[in-house]
Amino acid sequence: MAKKRLSNNLRLMRFLKNEMTQAELGERIGVTRQTIAAIEAGKYSPTLETAFRLAEVFDKPLEEIFQWEVGGGRKGD
Amino acid sequence: MPIKEQFARVWLITMLVTFSAYFTAVIAIGETTPLAQIGLFATTVVVQVIVIGTASAVMEIRHKGGPKSDERDQMIDQRATRVAYQLLICAMIVVGCLMPFNNSGWRIFHAAVFSIALAEIVRHGLIVSMYRRGWDG
Numbered sequence: 001m002a003k004k005r006l007s008n009n010l011r012l013m014r015f016l017k018n019e020m021t022q023a024e025l026g027e028r029i030g031v032t033r034q035t036i037a038a039i040e041a042g043k044y045s046p047t048l049e050t051a052f053r054l055a056e057v058f059d060k061p062l063e064e065i066f067q068w069e070v071g072g073g074r075k076g077d
Numbered sequence: 078m079p080i081k082e083q084f085a086r087v088w089l090i091t092m093l094v095t096f097s098a099y100f101t102a103v104i105a106i107g108e109t110t111p112l113a114q115i116g117l118f119a120t121t122v123v124v125q126v127i128v129i130g131t132a133s134a135v136m137e138i139r140h141k142g143g144p145k146s147d148e149r150d151q152m153i154d155q156r157a158t159r160v161a162y163q164l165l166i167c168a169m170i171v172v173g174c175l176m177p178f179n180n181s182g183w184r185i186f187h188a189a190v191f192s193i194a195l196a197e198i199v200r201h202g203l204i205v206s207m208y209r210r211g212w213d214g
Contacts, residue, residue: 031147034079043211044149 005069010040013058013065029053078208080140081150085204087132092201095121095128096194103187114183118190153207161200168192 014020022036029050038044046054055062099121106113172188180188 031149032079035147035149038149038211041211047148050148 005042006045007042007067007069008039008065009067010036010054010065013054013060017058025054025057028057079146079150080136081146081154082205082208083136084133085201085208087136088129089198089201089205091125091128091132092194092198095125096191096198100187100191108183111183114186153204157200157203157207160203161196164199165192165196168195 010025014022014025021033022040023033026033026036030053031046031050035044035046039046051062051066055065058065099117102117103114106117169189169192172185172192176185176188
């Protein structure tokens with residue numbers, strides 16, 4: 001089975017949202033700045049609830065923020 | 078650095094240093110009076126309480142008003158605790174069920190202390206490791 005990995009566009013989303021800081025984003029969804037940094041770096045996969053909160057903040061569907069990568073490329077590419 | 082990681086680092090270093098000193102002393106002193114054995118153990122515990130208590134108080138003051146912990150902190154803690162618990166159970170089976178057949182007294186006591194110390198060191202070591210290296214599970 002191919003190794004899959006969750007990736008995300010959080011950094012880009014923050015930039016597009018008036019360069020929102022990690023601390024601001026963390027405060028809005030109820031996690032620490034370090035957790036936002038860990039999610040962006042791919043070191044932590046958030047819970048479904050946090051993922052939906054992130055989607056709500058950026059007003060985007062979940063799949064625009066998180067992608068399920070298969071073998072280096074994205075699923076469906 | 079998250080407050081939980083700082084706390085785990087302090088705990089890990091304190092446990093490593095104090096229990097290394099404790100077991101070095103136990104081996105060096107060898108068989109001695111129960112009072113001396115208890116005194117050595119009590120000194121180790123008191124030093125740990127003072128160091129960890131002081132560090133906790135300082136960290137609480139420095140992080141006052143900041144976020145305490147979130148889902149990532151809790152998940153890392155749960156995962157590390159689960160591994161340490163399994164280790165502790167295995168060690169306690171050896172100490173409590175096997176050692177009494179061919180050991181006695183202080184050897185069993187020291188083995189029990191070693192098991193608890195090892196489980197705590199593994200737990201806090203895993204916490205620090207998961208904060209540093211990440212965990213996407």
